[in-house]
Amino acid sequence: MGNEANTVSPRKLTNKERMKILRHPMPEQNPLERAKNFLEVPLGYTPEMAMEEAERCLQCKIPKCVEGCPVNVKIPEFLFHTAMGNFELAAQKLKETNALPAVCGRVCPQEEQCEVVCTIGAKVEPVAIGRVERFIADWERASGKITIPEIPPPTGRSIAVIGAGPAGLTVAGDLAKLGHSVTIFEALHKPGGVLVYGIPEFRLPKKIVEAEVNYLERLGVQIRCDFVVGMTQTVDELMTEGRFDAVFIGTGAGLPYFLGVPGENLNGVYSANEFLTRVNLMKGYHFPDTADTPIPMAKHVAVIGGGNTAMDAARTARRLPWTEKVYIVYRRSQVEMPARKEEIHHGEQEGVEFLLLTNPTRFIGKDGWLVGMECQRMELGEPDASGRRKPIPIAGSEFVLDVESAIVATGNGSNPLINKTTPGLQSNKHGNIVADQDGKTSREGVWAGGDIVIGAATVIKAMGAGKKAAKSIHEFLMNSMP
Amino acid sequence: MFRILEKNDLAAKVYRYVIAAPDVARKAKAGQFVILRLYDEGERIPITLADWDAVAGTITLYVQAIGKTTIMLSMMKVGDALLDVVGPLGIPSHVERGKVLVALGGGFGIAAIHPIVRAHKLVGNRTISIIGARTRELMLMEKEMQVISDEVRIATDDGSYGTKGFVTTVLKKMLEEKERMDVVLAIGPVVMMKAVADLTRPYCVETLVSLNPIMMDGTGMCGACRVVVNDKMQFACVDGPEFNAHHVDFELLMARQKMYSPQEKLSMEIFEKVCHTQEQRETAAW
Numbered sequence: 110m111g112n113e114a115n116t117v118s119p120r121k122l123t124n125k126e127r128m129k130i131l132r133h134p135m136p137e138q139n140p141l142e143r144a145k146n147f148l149e150v151p152l153g154y155t156p157e158m159a160m161e162e163a164e165r166c167l168q169c170k171i172p173k174c175v176e177g178c179p180v181n182v183k184i185p186e187f188l189f190h191t192a193m194g195n196f197e198l199a200a201q202k203l204k205e206t207n208a209l210p211a212v213c214g215r216v217c218p219q220e221e222q223c224e225v226v227c228t229i230g231a232k233v234e235p236v237a238i239g240r241v242e243r244f245i246a247d248w249e250r251a252s253g254k255i256t257i258p259e260i261p262p263p264t265g266r267s268i269a270v271i272g273a274g275p276a277g278l279t280v281a282g283d284l285a286k287l288g289h290s291v292t293i294f295e296a297l298h299k300p301g302g303v304l305v306y307g308i309p310e311f312r313l314p315k316k317i318v319e320a321e322v323n324y325l326e327r328l329g330v331q332i333r334c335d336f337v338v339g340m341t342q343t344v345d346e347l348m349t350e351g352r353f354d355a356v357f358i359g360t361g362a363g364l365p366y367f368l369g370v371p372g373e374n375l376n377g378v379y380s381a382n383e384f385l386t387r388v389n390l391m392k393g394y395h396f397p398d399t400a401d402t403p404i405p406m407a408k409h410v411a412v413i414g415g416g417n418t419a420m421d422a423a424r425t426a427r428r429l430p431w432t433e434k435v436y437i438v439y440r441r442s443q444v445e446m447p448a449r450k451e452e453i454h455h456g457e458q459e460g461v462e463f464l465l466l467t468n469p470t471r472f473i474g475k476d477g478w479l480v481g482m483e484c485q486r487m488e489l490g491e492p493d494a495s496g497r498r499k500p501i502p503i504a505g506s507e508f509v510l511d512v513e514s515a516i517v518a519t520g521n522g523s524n525p526l527i528n529k530t531t532p533g534l535q536s537n538k539h540g541n542i543v544a545d546q547d548g549k550t551s552r553e554g555v556w557a558g559g560d561i562v563i564g565a566a567t568v569i570k571a572m573g574a575g576k577k578a579a580k581s582i583h584e585f586l587m588n589s590m591p
Numbered sequence: 592m593f594r595i596l597e598k599n600d601l602a603a604k605v606y607r608y609v610i611a612a613p614d615v616a617r618k619a620k621a622g623q624f625v626i627l628r629l630y631d632e633g634e635r636i637p638i639t640l641a642d643w644d645a646v647a648g649t650i651t652l653y654v655q656a657i658g659k660t661t662i663m664l665s666m667m668k669v670g671d672a673l674l675d676v677v678g679p680l681g682i683p684s685h686v687e688r689g690k691v692l693v694a695l696g697g698g699f700g701i702a703a704i705h706p707i708v709r710a711h712k713l714v715g716n717r718t719i720s721i722i723g724a725r726t727r728e729l730m731l732m733e734k735e736m737q738v739i740s741d742e743v744r745i746a747t748d749d750g751s752y753g754t755k756g757f758v759t760t761v762l763k764k765m766l767e768e769k770e771r772m773d774v775v776l777a778i779g780p781v782v783m784m785k786a787v788a789d790l791t792r793p794y795c796v797e798t799l800v801s802l803n804p805i806m807m808d809g810t811g812m813c814g815a816c817r818v819v820v821n822d823k824m825q826f827a828c829v830d831g832p833e834f835n836a837h838h839v840d841f842e843l844l845m846a847r848q849k850m851y852s853p854q855e856k857l858s859m860e861i862f863e864k865v866c867h868t869q870e871q872r873e874t875a876a877w
Contacts, residue, residue, distance in 0.1 A: 296810050298628060298635075298675045306812075335677040337810055341614050363812040367824065374817060374824070374843055376850045383813035391807070392632050396854065397861050401634040401659055402807075403854030477846035524811050526829065 122164060130165050132234040133158045140458035144427050147310045147394055150455060151215075151243075156196070159244040163191035165229065165236045173226035174238060179573025180279075182207050184223060184238055191241055200249035201256060203242060208282035208325065209275065209572065211250065211317045214243025216308060217569045218449050250320050257327050261288040266586040269294060269353040271338045271527065274302020275568040276359030276559030278325060279575030280582070285328040287583050292331040292353070294341075299390065300332050302361055303568070306390040307382070307418065309425050315389075339526035344534070348554065355554050355582050358542060359575065362521040362560035368413065372472030373517075377479030379405065381414070381422045381518035388425050407514030408433045411482055413469055414518035415439035415446035420453060422516045423461045435461050436510065440468040440487050440500040466500065470507065472515060481509045521565045531555075539564060548578030556582055592672040593627075596649060602729040604656040605699050606665050607641075612676045613648030615640075621710035622684030622801065622833055625650065626809045628675040629663055636660050637806045637828075639778075640679065641702035641732075650676075653702035653731070658855055659862045680809045681832045684799075686710045690773040691717045693765065694740075695758045695787055697779030698724065701732045703801055704778050709739040717741050719772070721761045727752035759786045766794050774799065777836065781845050788836035798836040802827045804847055819843050 136152040137143075143150055154162065166188040174184040183202050190199035203210045219225075219239035227235030249255055266289045270277045273295035281291045299305050301318045326332065338344060338360075347353050365380035367373050384405065387393040391402035410432055412423040419437060427435045437456065439446060442465050446453060457463070464484070471483040486506035489498035523540040535543040535551035541562055548556040558574030560566055597609035615625055624639045642651035656665035667673075684707045692711045696704040701722050708718050720740040724730040725748045736743050744761050745753025754761050758779075765772065775798040777787035784800040791798045804816040804827050811829035818827050819840040825831060 296677070297808060298677070306808075335675050336614065337677060337680065340678065340680055341618060363810070365812070365814045367814070367817075374819060374847065376846060380814040383807065383815045386807060386813050391634065395632060397858045400632040401858060403851040403858070406854065477849070526810065 120164065124167050127165050127167060128229050128233050130161060132165070132237055133162045133240070135237075135240055140455075140460075143311065144459040145430070147428055149314050150311050151240075153247055154240055154244040156194075156244075156248070159241050159248075160192055160194055162237050162241050163188040166192070167228055169228050173228065174223040174236075177223045177226040179222065179569045180206050180213075180576050182210075182213075182223070182242070187245065188236065188238070188241060191245060196245055196248045197252075197254055197256075199245045200254075203245055204258075206576070207572070208279055209321045210242055211246035212275070212304060212313060212321060213569055213572070214239050214241075214246055215313050215317075216567075218567060220450070222569065250317075255324060255327075257324075258286055260286060260329065263290065264288045264586065266290065266354045267292070267352065268355045268357065268582060268586075269347045269351060270357045270359065271344075272296075272302055272359040272361060272559075272561075273300035273322070273332060273334075274359055274361050274559065274571065275304065276361070276561075276571035276575040276578075277302070277357065278322065279572040280357045280359065280556075280558070280579045281330045282325050282328060283576060283579035284582060285325065285330045289583070289586065290331075291329070292333060294336040294338050294347075295332060295334045296337040297390065298334050300334060302359075306386045307421065308568075309385065309389055309421050311424070311428070312421065337526070339530040344527065344531040344552075344555065354586055355556065357548070357575075357578055357582065358527055358550070358555065358557040358561060359559045359571065360524055360527055360561045361571075362565040363524045364522040364540075365517070366520045366522060367517055368469060368519060370469060370471055372474055372479070375472050375474040375479045376477050377405065377407065377513050378472055378515045378517065381412070381418045381516050382521065384422055384516045385418070385425065394429065404429070405514045406431050407512070409436075409512040410434070410514045410516065411436045411438050411464075411469075411510055411512040412516045412518055413438045414520070415441065415448055416518065416520070417448045417452055419516075419518035420448045420456050420461075422518050424452075424456050424459055426514075426516070427456075427459050427461055436512070437461055437463045438467050438469060438482075438484065438510070439463070439465050441497060442466055442489060445497045464510070468500065468502065469515070473509065479513055479515060481511050482515055483507055483509050521560075523561050523564070527561075546577065547581035548574060549581060554585070593674075593676040594672045595667055595669050598667075598669050601653070601731060603698075603725070604665070605731060606654055606656065608652045608654065608664075609649050610652065610673065610676060611648060612650045612678075615676060615678045616643040616645050616648050616650050619643040619645075619650065619679045620683035621686065621706040623679035623681045624809075624832065625652070625676050625678035626680065626806070627664075627673050627677075629660060629667070630674055633663075633674065634660055635675075635807055635809070637680070637803070637809060639703040639801065639803075639832075641705050643706075653699045655699050659858050662862070677809065680828060682830070684710060684776075684833055686714055686716075687774075688714045688716065691719070691771050693719045693721065693762065693772040693775045695721045695762060695775070695777040695779070695783075696723070696736075697758055697783045698729075699731060700777075700779030700783070701736065704776060705732060705735060705739070707776055708736070712739045712741075719744065721746065721758045723747065723758040724752075725749065757783070757786075759783065759790060762787065763790055766790060766796075772796055775836075776800075781841055781848065784836060784839075785841040788839065788841070792837050799833050800836040800839060801832045802834060802839065802844060803832070804844060805850055818847075 187202040224235040392400040393404035473481040487500040493499040559571030816827040821838040
């Protein structure tokens with residue numbers, strides 16, 4: 110495939126001609142079919158599609174897309190190599206700044222990062238940067254031509270990274286490439302963080318996460334699972350007994366918020382974290398055949414919330430064979446939904462019903478089990494602190510939604526385990542660790558980044574924070590240490 | 592890999608395991624627990640630490656073989672290894688000097704009170720352990736409890752050993768006779784812990800229980816183990832597992848423990864269908 114592509118000679122196109130090429134839609138599994146399986150929804154570009162899509166790039170002198178990317182992927186360069194059919198070179202370019210391109214090509218909100226500032230976007234649809242990124246990363250993995258960059262001789266410095274999620278994996282990769290000795294400590298039994306417990310298989314196949322983690326291991330990164338920092342060892346113990354020269358904390362936003370309405374502890378009410386972890390990490394959709402972790406078996410499911418996690422939960426529930434109806438219950442309108450448009454669209458296609466301007470007020474139980482959810486209709490008032498129009502309840506609009514399962518996906522706080530066990534580590538009133546632009550915390554030699562610092566956000570933002578922290582840690586290790 | 596170094600078949604499907612887990616053993620404190628997983632796609636189950644040896648790098652667990660995972664564990668042999676053991680988890684038991692402790696253990700709950708009673712003994716507290724079983728042959732850890740208790744009192748349902756009745760029968764008498772007790776600790780089935788809470792409440796004796804809700808990650812991430820204590824939602828894995836018994840909503844805990852009963856039943860039925868006999872099970876599993 111790669112060799113054939115290499116024989117294609119580059120076309121000389123004018124900017125006008127480039128802009129006449131239409132943005133390639135992503136081939137996808139048929140919605141009715143995919144609502145019954147856990148296979149990935151988008152099927153990926155063919156080499157021809159990727160090359161043609163890459164040709165749409167004008168190769169701007171001052172590329173705004175690179176600025177728009179939290180990890181500053183050299184987008185015009187990797188697109189250039191792609192257009193030329195040099196997929197191997199394209200992959201190398203991508204990996205210069207992004208350790209997890211196959212993940213980012215799938216879960217990044219490109220429409221608000223690189224693609225939103227794409228020059229041609231002013232007149233036509235922007236270049237589908239994410240889809241080409243995904244193609245290149247997948248091509249590299251399938252070709253087996255994964256190149257390991259030359260690693261400088263060991264520096265003799267060691268770093269402990271806490272949490273094997275997007276932030277931690279990025280820090281680990283960047284520092285290992287510089288010749289440092291890196292060990293990741295992960296609380297769960299598999300590395301990946303939200304990539305393995307949160308994001309579903311049909312949006313991010315776990316074998317892709319495994320491959321990206323495997324790449325880090327080939328860079329020399331050590332990964333220790335089943336290790337809860339704060340319990341198995343504290344940050345201070347890692348630094349003194351473990352003799353780590355620096356520590357990076359990337360423990361994410363893993364403390365589920367509940368609604369605080371009556372009946373929330375009834376059987377059948379779950380946090381999105383619990384539901385998604387049971388299905389994704391524990392492979393609950395194989396229960397009872399090969400997997401032992403049970404998952405809820407409800408016919409009617411309500412998912413409360415309007416973010417990406419809510420969409421993931423709803424689309425996951427939709428795929429379980431016993432589920433007949435899945436509702437998204439969100440208190441504002443679709444315009445205010447924080448989820449990606451693509452995810453909302455996919456959910457709609459798969460038959461998820463959206464109950465907008467609707468807010469749960471009470472869970473109704475029978476013998477300890479959920480049988481219904483009382484909701485209230487809302488209308489939008491003036492903008493609130495978040496800049497979005499504030500939902501106001503409409504008096505007397507209560508109704509009961511018949512559901513046996515409700516999944517609360519209204520956000521996550523930060524897990525307090527590390528803050529509690531690390532004296533002198535400053536955190537704010539939300540429990541987020543206080544860190545500067547480079548990720549430096551109030552403790553010498555300790556950095557933090559990702560959701561644990563900024564609150565629940567996106568994979569790529571965590572990776573961006575990891576990149577900055579890695580740079581700062583490297584400077585510290587090379588300059589300020591004897 | 593977490594290798595099984597010792598295994599003893601005790602009574603009523605209860606097994607004692609000594610497992611190599613040096614990181615856990617080094618940090619373990621009384622009242623804490625571990626989460627283990629046997630094989631890929633297996634479930635994560637929380638087990639309270641009964642003992643540990645920081646020098647040898649081992650932990651001791653008592654597990655009753657009642658569900659698919661615990662039965663699979665009971666079929667493992669010395670030398671086999673568990674896929675995952677993570678811990679120690681949970682807030683350690685609070686041990687204060689100068690107290691008289693009365694600790695009640697029902698069935699394999701005795702294993703869970705063992706390290707806490709020892710911690711009290713080590714700071715010089717007077718310790719009275721009340722341990723129970725259905726009948727004499729099924730009594731667990733009597734010798735171990737003798738070593739760390741100033742007094743061991745025994746109850747059996749059929750009266751074949753010690754007082755006839757439950758551990759609460761013994762406690763009730765002690766309360767009525769106004770024996771000194773500053774802290775009561777009860778670990779066992781929820782009905783037993785609730786009965787102890789109801790007994791001590793009128794006497795205003797500080798009473799602690801270690802709660803055992805359904806748990807998954809054990810680090811506060813999923814909220815499956817939420818319990819209500821003093822009208823407040825708490826996560827047993829990180830806020831507990833020990834709580835003030837007088838403020839625990841036991842009814843809720845009992846209801847939530849049944850959350851996956853139908854699925855657990857299904858899982859067992861399939862497991863039993865596949866492996867009719869013990870022998871078949873052993874070959875099928877390993």
